[in-house]
Amino acid sequence: MEIVVCIKQVPETTEVKINPQTNTLIREGVKSIINPFDMYALEEAIRLKEKYSGKTIVITMGPPQAESALREALAMGIDEGILITDRTFAGSDTWATSYTLSKAILKIGNFDLVLCGKQASDGDTAQVGPGISAHLDIPQVTYVKKIREINNKNCIVERMTEEGYEVILTPLPCVLTVVKEINEPRLPSLRGLMRAKQTQIIRWSARELKLDEEKIGLKGSPTQVVKIFSPPQRKGGVVFKGETSEVVDKLISLLKDQLP
Amino acid sequence: MDYFLTDQQKLLQQLCRQIAEEKIVKVAKDLDEKEEFPYEIMKILAQSDLFGIYIPQQYGGLLELSEGKTIGGVLDLCIATEELSRACGGIAVCYAASALGTFPIILYGNEEQKNKFLPDLAKGKKMAAFAITEPEAGSDASSIKTTAVKDGNFYILNGVKHFITNGGEAEVYVVIAMTDKTKGARGASAFILEKGMPGFSFGKKEEKLGIRASVTRELIFDNCKVPKENLLGKEGLGFIITMKTFDVSRPGVAAQAVGIAQGALDLALRYAKERQQFGKSISSFQGIQWMLADMATQIEAARALVYSVAKIIDSGNTDVSKESAMAKLFASDTAMKVTTEAVQIFGGYGYMRDYPIEKYMRDAKITQIYEGTNQIQRNIIALQLIKEMAK
Amino acid sequence: MSIKIVIEKCTGCSLCIKACPFDAIKILDKKAVIDLNKCNLCGACIDSCKFKAILIEKPLDIQKSPLNLSDYKGVWVFAEQKKSIIQPVVWELLAKARELADKLKTDVSAVLLGSGVKNKAEELIRYGADRVYFVDDESLNNFLDEPYTNILVKLIQKYKPEIFLCGATSIGRSLVSRVAVKLYTGLTADCTGLDIDLEKRLLLQTRPAFGGNIMATIITPCYRPQMATVRHKVFSALEEDKTRKGEIIEEKMEEGLFKSRTSILEVIEEVSSTVNLSEADIIVSGGRGIGSKENFKILEDLAKVLNAAVGASRAAVDSGWMPYSHQVGQTGRTVAPKIYIACGISGQIQHLVGMQASKIIVAINKDPDAPIFKVATYGIVGDLFEIVPALTKRLKEVLKR
The missing domain is CATH 3.40.50.620 (HUPs)
Known part of the structure; x- marks a missing residue:
């Protein structure tokens, strides 16, 4: 089984904070990590390989420093890493990103499965996974919480919905985006870390992917960010304590207008 | 301090720190309270290759051994044990005790024995334990009563071992038994036993003051039939094997002590910065500062000694009884001192089970006792000093 | 490239550095320099620059649209x-x-x-x-x-x-x-x-x-x-x-x-007893402080009276007390109900990002220093095991259920 995992390097979002005086992001000490949801995709790929053998490839599109994310994936047990990097990619939105990644997957050639995290924790769009499958014109299943069965033609997966889940049969190759429930990502192994340190990361630029210049980077992105601002910070309200019956009555009277 | 670790050792240190912070810290209190063996953590350590760092590559481990050497990776083991102990001394000892059970096979096993047992131990599929202590043979190891009588292709073992770390959880046991009682210490031999051998069973699980996530059990041999191929080395080598094993494993115990002490200092430091009294953080008081300074200095000294001894062993010199004993003695005494001080810095909160620091003090105590009490360590050191004088 | 500094105009004032969310600008020789590997072309620096020294070429100009x-x-x-x-x-x-x-x-x-x-x-x-x-x-x-x-x-x-x-x-x-x-x-x-x-x-x-x-x-x-x-x-x-x-x-x-290449073999509904989290007007949510799977019952009772959905923090889900489908927060669902009642949830940032858009946040926690109180509209310091059942009982009377 040949599996391609698409990952993104993101800032550890929970550490991104706004300086209330200057109204700007505080960046000091914010680590770059693999998007948490992508960790589940990586783990699933490694588990599938352990079970069915084959090859796992991790790809990411980003600046040169995103290489460290690929090495982390290799340390977990992914076989090969490809960095898709080019200055002309700057400003890519989800359309251009999924176009670029789909071209890279085509260049890889043989693949049965493309795995992505359900969304990235910085952009939170959840659009790149489905975008890739649309560009490749292959089936997709989003929010996968379990791969029940898989063979070289089909797989049966559970797709999480608001009410429960659906059991879906899809032919391969396909794109699956996975949620946290699917597994628990492993930590790297020492062998993996040593191998990751020594393995050559493959680099592909726009030219090597034979991309249509009109479809990449800012130029190829239909959306445009016009403004970035910090949301009004939520402030704490009243805190009270006391006899249970008193606080309960007080709370009910405060909520009265909102209750059904 | 920079100890000029290799790239692999630095990666190992980071990896163990990550495992400690992400996986161990959150379960340590619970496992301690329930006295539960950390199966999940052991799986993680296995998956991360940590059981292979002191086992040669030819037997499935990660250790690159140069020609003529039989042992290595002791510094690696110390680094791993220290980092894990920083989060939980109890969980760390489950790991380190497997090394203790593995070392005699590495040191004295023949090719067949090594090929049979080491690959599974290196992968962490199986864990090991070492068994010498008996109810009436603690520091006085020559008084052990467990016997092994040769009977055709087998040895028949009878007797009881107790206080065996990993007892019942390990699959592979190195057991010291008397093959010839008349010869005293020279009549002891070492055997490799496997869980499930007929006549081999486990007794009660001990309830302990500290390192409660680790399991300590009795091993019971009732006409236990052990194939003669499982004899380690030769008959009569039991004590030599024990002493040589302890020589190389003691830095591990010492590293456990360093880790416990470091973990306690980490917590005490953070608490001292946060805790406000008399309108300022208690870390601004010189009395506290001096305590912290002494703790840190003692820990660094202990670490330097432990790493040095480990490096000597890794260089191929296993003639380290004295140095090894010094490392264990100094590091464990340091751990006891530092953890007691750490509890003191926490004040009343330090004494409460809601706070993690008291556990460090409980965990530290055992390092002064097991793998030879610190009194025995002093005996070893003194004996060696006098021997050296006489040369 | 599509973004550049007009060297003559740049005074090296460093306002743009503070404005850049991607840490992509540095001052070298008293002039701003943009690291294009980090730059996302978001334009935040342009608004911050008082000297009009940053130019961004936006190729997507309405005039140039390929469409009519x-x-x-x-x-x-x-x-x-x-x-x-x-x-x-x-x-x-x-x-x-x-x-x-x-x-x-x-x-x-x-x-x-x-x-x-x-x-x-x-x-x-x-x-x-x-x-x-x-x-x-x-x-x-x-x-x-x-x-x-x-x-x-x-x-x-x-x-x-x-x-x-x-x-x-x-x-x-x-x-x-x-x-x-x-x-x-x-x-x-x-x-x-x-x-x-x-x-x-x-x-x-x-x-x-x-x-x-x-x-x-x-x-x-x-x-x-x-x-x-x-x-x-x-x-x-x-x-x-x-x-x-x-x-x-x-x-x-x-x-x-x-035509579809994928097909649905089965549809399983799990949250039938309660309300769908994202649609709920009220969510009653529990965290580490709930202590056990069984204790979630008191939250379910409250939810029933309020016709609310039951949510859980990551700690509660990881402990196996609630299924992942109920998890609110960064790795779970993002919700914005009219009322969010957080019981025994300390308020880790990962949880807050998933619920802080709620109109009213009620927090019940015994620890007065819990960060949840920093975002709560109404905070109650106290034992949730007393307060929640009392609240359920009183609401039953008030709402006549």
Whole structure:
């Protein structure tokens, strides 16, 4: 089984904070990590390989420093890493990103499965996974919480919905985006870390992917960010304590207008 | 301090720190309270290759051994044990005790024995334990009563071992038994036993003051039939094997002590910065500062000694009884001192089970006792000093 | 490149450095230098620069659009249905679409795909649609990415709406991502604000990013339709107007478009006993302080009285007390109910990013220093095991349930 995992390097979002005086992001000490949801995709790929053998490839599109994310994936047990990097990619939105990644997957050639995290924790769009499958014109299943069965033609997966889940049969190759429930990502192994340190990361630029210049980077992105601002910070309200019956009555009277 | 670790050792240190912070810290209190063996953590350590760092590559481990050497990776083991102990001394000892059970096979096993047992131990599929202590043979190891009588292709073992770390959880046991009682210490031999051998069973699980996530059990041999191929080395080598094993494993115990002490200092430091009294953080008081300074200095000294001894062993010199004993003695005494001080810095909160620091003090105590009490360590050191004088 | 510093104008004042969310600007020799590997071309620096020393070349100028933009008219809403029931977010979307359409002096259409859903069309009109396009086919009974995509693409190409809105549901987010790629147009996910730039006739789409730590306003200047998915509960539905009239148009599609390579083998409903988290007006949520699976019962009792959904923090889910589908927070669901009652939740930032858009947050926690109190509208310091049952009992009396 040949599996391609698409990952993104993101800032550890929970550490991104706004300086209330200057109204700007505080960046000091914010680590770059693999998007948490992508960790589940990586783990699933490694588990599938352990079970069915084959090859796992991790790809990411980003600046040169995103290489460290690929090495982390290799340390977990992914076989090969490809960095898709080019200055002309700057400003890519989800359309251009999924176009670029789909071209890279085509260049890889043989693949049965493309795995992505359900969304990235910085952009939170959840659009790149489905975008890739649309560009490749292959089936997709989003929010996968379990791969029940898989063979070289089909797989049966559970797709999480608001009410429960659906059991879906899809032919391969396909794109699956996975949620946290699917597994628990492993930590790297020492062998993996040593191998990751020594393995050559493959680099592909726009030219090597034979991309249509009109479809990449800012130029190829239909959306445009016009403004970035910090949301009004939520402030704490009243805190009270006391006899249970008193606080309960007080709370009910405060909520009265909102209750059904 | 920079100890000029290799790239692999630095990666190992980071990896163990990550495992400690992400996986161990959150379960340590619970496992301690329930006295539960950390199966999940052991799986993680296995998956991360940590059981292979002191086992040669030819037997499935990660250790690159140069020609003529039989042992290595002791510094690696110390680094791993220290980092894990920083989060939980109890969980760390489950790991380190497997090394203790593995070392005699590495040191004295023949090719067949090594090929049979080491690959599974290196992968962490199986864990090991070492068994010498008996109810009436603690520091006085020559008084052990467990016997092994040769009977055709087998040895028949009878007797009881107790206080065996990993007892019942390990699959592979190195057991010291008397093959010839008349010869005293020279009549002891070492055997490799496997869980499930007929006549081999486990007794009660001990309830302990500290390192409660680790399991300590009795091993019971009732006409236990052990194939003669499982004899380690030769008959009569039991004590030599024990002493040589302890020589190389003691830095591990010492590293456990360093880790416990470091973990306690980490917590005490953070608490001292946060805790406000008399309108300022208690870390601004010189009395506290001096305590912290002494703790840190003692820990660094202990670490330097432990790493040095480990490096000597890794260089191929296993003639380290004295140095090894010094490392264990100094590091464990340091751990006891530092953890007691750490509890003191926490004040009343330090004494409460809601706070993690008291556990460090409980965990530290055992390092002064097991793998030879610190009194025995002093005996070893003194004996060696006098021997050296006489040369 | 597409962004540059006008060296003559730059004073090295470093205002842009503070403004850059991506840490992409440095001062070298008293001039700003932009690291293009880090730059996201977001333009935050341009607004901050007092000397007009930063130029960004935006290749997407409306003037350069490959489309004839005036061909595109009307605001469309995807009328998501499950088991022939229109999902509540659709009513909210219709209200917003109405407002946007009125500003643009155009009309609102709903598009409804399903099986046996024709009778739902009237309902859509009563809540604000001027027109409903529906496609009725047995194969559309359950949502499947491919036929739904094929049909939407076809309809959009045929009728050319200028705006297309869809709920940020698990169906919506999956579906329109694919549609937008096929149409080659822009899609903005998970919007919490929508407005119109009348001068340019553009949809201004505002959404949170970085776990809600920053907000971004996004446009799709050159491509149509301007597509957005919208979070639940950020807009209010209109009152039902039974007198409203509209046009209902059935669309027939060629056979091939209904084909799907994936198929649904089974649909399993798990949260039947409670309310769907993202749709709930009230959520009662529990964290580490709940202590056990059994103790969640007291939250379920409270939820029942309030007709609320039950949520859980990551700590509670990881301990196995609640299934993952109930998890609120960064790695779970993002919710914004009218009332969020956090019981025994300390308020780790990862949890807060998933619920801080709630209108009212009630926190019940024994630790007065718990960070949850920093965001709570009403905080109660005390033992939840006393307060929650008492609250349930009192509410039963007050609400007469």
